[in-house]
Amino acid sequence: MNFFPSRHRHCPQCSQRTITVKGQKLVEYYHRGVVCHFIGSALAVPLDEEMIRPGEGEVVAARRLLERVVRTYGRFFQAVVVDGLYLEAPFINFCQEHGKHVIAVLKGQHRVLLQDAQGLFSQMAPQVWQEPRRTVMLWEEEGFESCEGISTPLRVLYAQEIENKRSGVAGKWIHTQETHHWLWATTIPASLMHARQLWEAAHRRWDIENDLFNTLSTHFSLDHCFRHHPTAILNFILTLFIAYVLLQSFYHRNLKPQRRAGFTLIGVASQLYLGLAEYGLSAPWSQYPRAPPL
Numbered sequence: 001m002n003f004f005p006s007r008h009r010h011c012p013q014c015s016q017r018t019i020t021v022k023g024q025k026l027v028e029y030y031h032r033g034v035v036c037h038f039i040g041s042a043l044a045v046p047l048d049e050e051m052i053r054p055g056e057g058e059v060v061a062a063r064r065l066l067e068r069v070v071r072t073y074g075r076f077f078q079a080v081v082v083d084g085l086y087l088e089a090p091f092i093n094f095c096q097e098h099g100k101h102v103i104a105v106l107k108g109q110h111r112v113l114l115q116d117a118q119g120l121f122s123q124m125a126p127q128v129w130q131e132p133r134r135t136v137m138l139w140e141e142e143g144f145e146s147c148e149g150i151s152t153p154l155r156v157l158y159a160q161e162i163e164n165k166r167s168g169v170a171g172k173w174i175h176t177q178e179t180h181h182w183l184w185a186t187t188i189p190a191s192l193m194h195a196r197q198l199w200e201a202a203h204r205r206w207d208i209e210n211d212l213f214n215t216l217s218t219h220f221s222l223d224h225c226f227r228h229h230p231t232a233i234l235n236f237i238l239t240l241f242i243a244y245v246l247l248q249s250f251y252h253r254n255l256k257p258q259r260r261a262g263f264t265l266i267g268v269a270s271q272l273y274l275g276l277a278e279y280g281l282s283a284p285w286s287q288y289p290r291a292p293p294l
């Protein structure tokens with residue numbers, strides 16, 4: 001995740017990239033971080049965050065993050081769901097050494113593994129089932145050892161999903177179909193988890209984007225840098241995570257259903273915010289002197 005891109009404010013810990021705006025090349029500064037988000041719960045629960053140091057790879061920072069998360073929250077989860085970038089020997093072996101399985105998107109960089117899997121799948125009949133508005137065909141096989149350096153044989157899943165779409169054009173419903181292709185590799189054997197459960201878990205990879213980053217950026221100021229300082233940025237992100245989990249817990253677990261029916265989560269947040277403003281309270285830290293620049 002890239003936090004707080006800016007063309008003006010920056011510090012020695014910023015990453016930077018060149019962007020083109022109206023034909024002009026400009027330097028944009030930003031901070032990068034990796035976030036561990038708990039899936040499989042009705043609440044969106046970010047567990048922890050680790051900033052990526054300038055010039056550092058994302059997966060290196062993620063291993064640092066995961067070490068802490070396993071130590072603190074290890075008993076709450078058995079596997080991590082990650083993007084294709086993480087399907088590499090050091091990360092997979094690291095997770096296995098810490099007693100955690102991995103479900104990773106399988107992309108083109110693993111050509112040999114892809115070819116092996118596709119060769120086998122072309123000879124096999126898929127499992128087929130119906131989801132709301134989509135038909136899923138799923139092929140799976142385990143025991144792949146074509147990923148160099150990975151100590152556990154991998155299981156590969158390939159899903160072909162035909163989505164039925166309906167859109168209104170000139171007062172009529174137009175029905176169309178879109179086909180999506182998904183490939184995943186995992187250390188979870190078939191004896192531990194059925195393919196359909198795995199398919200569902202793998203798709204939850206997008207929860208962190210939708211339920212966390214998008215919601216927090218749109219409604220909770222994750223797109224606004226109140227103070228451009230590495231410590232302030234980290235503390236703001238972590239404080240926002242705590243506030244978000246507390247707000248959801250209050251909304252889903254404390255409010256009575258009749259009261260909840262009258263407010264969305266964002267509506268409750270607005271009411272709390274208004275409550276603060278009404279009583280003229282100023283934040284206790286607003287009287288402290290500003291931190292010196294780096």
Ligand SMILES: [Zn+2]
Nearest residue numbers: 010011013014
């Ligand atoms: Zn910076």
